[in-house]
Amino acid sequence: MTHDLDTGRTFGALPPVRGRVFATSWWGRAWLQALEDTALDGEQVRAGRRHARAGAVGAVSVRPGRVTALVHDRDGTPYRADVMVQQLAQDDWDRFVGLVAGRAEHLAALLDRDLPPHMAEDAAAAGVDLLPGIGDLEPECACGAWDHCAHTAALCHQVARLLDQDPFVLLLLRGRGEREVLDELEARSAARSAGPVAGEPAGVPAREVFAGHRRTAALPAPPPPVEAPGRPPALSGDLPAPPGLDVAALEFLAADAARRARLLLAEALTPGHDRTPVPPPLTVREDAVRLAADGAPGTVTDRLAAGCGGELAGLARAVRAWRFGGPAALSVLDEEWTPEPGVLAQARDRLAAAWEGDGQPPRLAGAANRWTAVGTGVQLRYGHDGRWWPYRCEDDGWEPAGPGGRDPVAVLAGTLAED
Incomplete structure (x- = not known):
C-alpha cells in the first residue's frame, strides 16, 4: 500500500521473496546495474540482496532526490538507510515533458505505467538522463559505512521491486510526483492544441497551404484499403488432375500468395516504408517452415517435411520456433556456434x-x-x-x-x- 504525502510517497514493507530475480523490468534492472557499478565492494551488494530477500527492509519513503527505509541487520538491529539521486533541473524537465507530450506512443506508455527503452533513449538524446548511472546512487547509512553497505544495497534492491510496479517512482526520485508530471503533460498537450509552443516549430499557416493548393495539381486518390485477400479459385473439379499435380497443395499456395500480396501492398502504403530495410530472402527451409506455420494441410505438411529432408517431428519443432521469432528463432534452433x-x-x-x-x-x-x-x-x-x-x-x-x-x-x- 502507498500513502500520498505532500512531497513524496511511502510504500509499505514488501514480503520476503526467494527464487527469483529482483527486477523484471528493464528499468528496474538498470537501477540495480547502477548499484553494482557504483559499489566498491561486491560482497556488500550480495549481502544487501540477501537482506532484501529475507524481508529486512521496512516501509520505504520516496521523495525527490532521496529514498529512505529502516533496514534490520541479521541480529535485528535497525539502521536508517538513505540513497540519494540527483534531481533533474527545470530545463531537463521541460525537455522531457515536451518530448512525451509530442509523441503519442510515449504518452500512452507512461499513462500505462510503462517506460519503453526508446523513450529513455529519446530522452537521453535530448540531454535528459532518466536512469541513474555509475556513481549516481549516493549512500548514507546509520551504520557509519562511507560506501554502499548491506543496508543501502538492500534498500536499492527493494526500490527495484517498486520500480517494476510503477516507473513514476523513478520520476519522483528525479524531482516530480505523478500528479505534477500528469498536470504538466496535460497543460503542454492543451497548449499544443491551442497553438504553437514556445521554442518548438510553429508549423505552416493554413492560409499558405490553401494558397499553395491553388497553384498545384490535385493529388490522385489513394488506392482503396486492402481489407482481406480474395478467395482463390477452386481447382478441383470433375476432371482428374494431371499426373504429378497436387491440387490441394496448389490451392494452398494460391491462398498463401494472396495473403502475402496483401501484406506487401499494405506495407508499401505505410508512410516511411521506403526507408525500411528490406529483409533478406528466405531460404528453401525457412520458406517451408513458414508455409507449415501458416496452416498447411496435412498432405502439404508431409511434402514440406520431405522436402526439408526431415521428419514431421522435426518440422513441428521448427514451426514452433518460427512462431516465436521467424528466421532468427529458426537459426537458433538449427545452428550451434561460438559467440565472442x-x-x-x-x-x-x-x-x-x-x-x-x-x-x-x-x-x-x-x-x-x-x-x-x-x-x-x-x-x-x-x-x-x-x-x-x-x-x-x-x-x-x-x-x-x-x-x-x-x-x-x-x-x-x-x-x-x-x-
Whole structure:
C-alpha cells in the first residue's frame, strides 16, 4: 500500500521473496546495474540482496532526490538507510515533458505505467538522463559505512521491486510526483492544441497551404484499403488432375500468395516504408517452415517435411520456433556456434549476480551458444541477433519455449516461472 504525502510517497514493507530475480523490468534492472557499478565492494551488494530477500527492509519513503527505509541487520538491529539521486533541473524537465507530450506512443506508455527503452533513449538524446548511472546512487547509512553497505544495497534492491510496479517512482526520485508530471503533460498537450509552443516549430499557416493548393495539381486518390485477400479459385473439379499435380497443395499456395500480396501492398502504403530495410530472402527451409506455420494441410505438411529432408517431428519443432521469432528463432534452433568470449562472460556474470535460488545461483553447463541451467530443464541459446532464446527439455529433446530477449536474466526467470 502507498500513502500520498505532500512531497513524496511511502510504500509499505514488501514480503520476503526467494527464487527469483529482483527486477523484471528493464528499468528496474538498470537501477540495480547502477548499484553494482557504483559499489566498491561486491560482497556488500550480495549481502544487501540477501537482506532484501529475507524481508529486512521496512516501509520505504520516496521523495525527490532521496529514498529512505529502516533496514534490520541479521541480529535485528535497525539502521536508517538513505540513497540519494540527483534531481533533474527545470530545463531537463521541460525537455522531457515536451518530448512525451509530442509523441503519442510515449504518452500512452507512461499513462500505462510503462517506460519503453526508446523513450529513455529519446530522452537521453535530448540531454535528459532518466536512469541513474555509475556513481549516481549516493549512500548514507546509520551504520557509519562511507560506501554502499548491506543496508543501502538492500534498500536499492527493494526500490527495484517498486520500480517494476510503477516507473513514476523513478520520476519522483528525479524531482516530480505523478500528479505534477500528469498536470504538466496535460497543460503542454492543451497548449499544443491551442497553438504553437514556445521554442518548438510553429508549423505552416493554413492560409499558405490553401494558397499553395491553388497553384498545384490535385493529388490522385489513394488506392482503396486492402481489407482481406480474395478467395482463390477452386481447382478441383470433375476432371482428374494431371499426373504429378497436387491440387490441394496448389490451392494452398494460391491462398498463401494472396495473403502475402496483401501484406506487401499494405506495407508499401505505410508512410516511411521506403526507408525500411528490406529483409533478406528466405531460404528453401525457412520458406517451408513458414508455409507449415501458416496452416498447411496435412498432405502439404508431409511434402514440406520431405522436402526439408526431415521428419514431421522435426518440422513441428521448427514451426514452433518460427512462431516465436521467424528466421532468427529458426537459426537458433538449427545452428550451434561460438559467440565472442566477452559476450558470454558478461552474461554469465549477470546471471550469477542476479539469481539466487535458496542462496545459490543456478549452475550453468554447456558449450558454444547453448547454456543449460542444471536441474531445471531450461536452456538458453544465444542468437546472431544478440537475443537469448529459451528452450525447455521435453520427452523428444529441447523444445523452443518462448520469444527471445536481450537480457538473459529476464529470459531465464520468465521461463522458470512458467514451470
